[in-house]
C-alpha cells in the first residue's frame with residue numbers, strides 16, 4: 001500500500017462528501033497514482049476478491065446516477081471509481097474497506113470524493129467495468145477536483161462543522177456490555193482509532209457502527225437502521241449499504257491503529273455478548289497483539 005503524505009488522522013478529518021466538482025479531468029500523474037492504489041486493492045481484509053477501475057466521467061453519467069435512486073446530486077465529477085466484487089460472506093465489508101482506503105488516498109493527493117450507493121445493474125457503470133454475472137457493483141465513488149479553492153476552503157470549514165454531525169461517543173462505543181458506555185479517557189490508546197471510526201462516512205449518515213471493548217478484543221457490531229436495509233435492498237434492490245459502512249469503519253480503525261505502531265488482526269470471535277436489540281448483529285473483531 002502506498003504511503004500517505006499526511007497523517008491518516010488528518011486525512012480522515014479532511015475527507016468530506018464533495019458534491020460539486022470542477023469538471024476538468026484529473027491530471028495523468030494523479031490518475032496514475034490512484035490507479036496504482038486501485039490495482040493493489042484486489043483482496044479485502046476478510047478475503048473477498050474484487051477489482052476496481054478509475055474511469056473518466058462521460059456526459060451521461062450524472063443522468064445515470066440520478067436515475068438510480070441515489071440521493072444528492074453530483075455536479076461535474078471528473079471521474080469515478082467503479083468496483084466489482086465477488087459473492088461472499090463479508091463481501092460488502094471488504095468492499096467498503098478497500099474503496100474507503102482508496103478514497104483516503106485520493107483525499108491525501110488533494111482530490112474531492114463522494115461515495116454513491118445505488119443499483120448500477122443496468123447502468124453505464126456496469127458496462128464500463130464489464131461486470132460479470134457472478135459479480136456485484138455495490139457502490140461507486142465520484143472523484144475530481146473540488147469546485148474551486150475558496151469552495152474547498154468553505155467545505156473544509158463545513159466539514160469541521162459536519163464532524164459534529166456525528167453521534168456522541170456514548171451511543172457508539174461500549175465497555176464489556178452494551179449497557180456501559182466507553183469513555184474517551186478509559187479507552188486509552190484506542191481513543192484515536194475509535195474517534196476515526198466516528199468521523200467516517202456512512203450511507204445517509206446513519207452511523208450504524210458500534211464497537212465494544214472486551215479485554216484486548218474490539219468487537220464491531222452493526223446496528224441496523226430500522227426499515228432502512230429491508231426497504232433499500234428489497235424495494236430498490238440496492239446492495240447492503242450498512243455493511244459497506246462497517247467496512248469503512250474497519251478501514252479507519254485499522255489504518256489508525258497501524259499508524260500508531262500497534263499491531264493486531266481481524267478475527268471472527270463472537271462472544272455471546274447480549275445485544276441491545278434485534279437490529280444489532282455481530283460483524284468482526286479486532287484482536288490486539290500488544
Ligand SMILES: Cc1cc2nc3c(=O)[nH]c(=O)nc-3n(C[C@H](O)[C@H](O)[C@H](O)COP(=O)(O)O)c2cc1C
Pocket residue numbers: 015016017018019069070071072073114115116117118139162199200201202203204205241244245248
Ligand atoms: C455506502 C455509502 C453510500 C452513499 N451514497 C450516497 C449517495 O448515493 N449520494 C450522496 O449524495 N451521498 C452518499 N453518501 C455520502 C453520505 O451521505 C455521507 O458520507 C454522510 O452524509 C456524511 O457526510 P460526509 O461524508 O461529508 O462526512 C454515501 C455514503 C456511503 C458511506
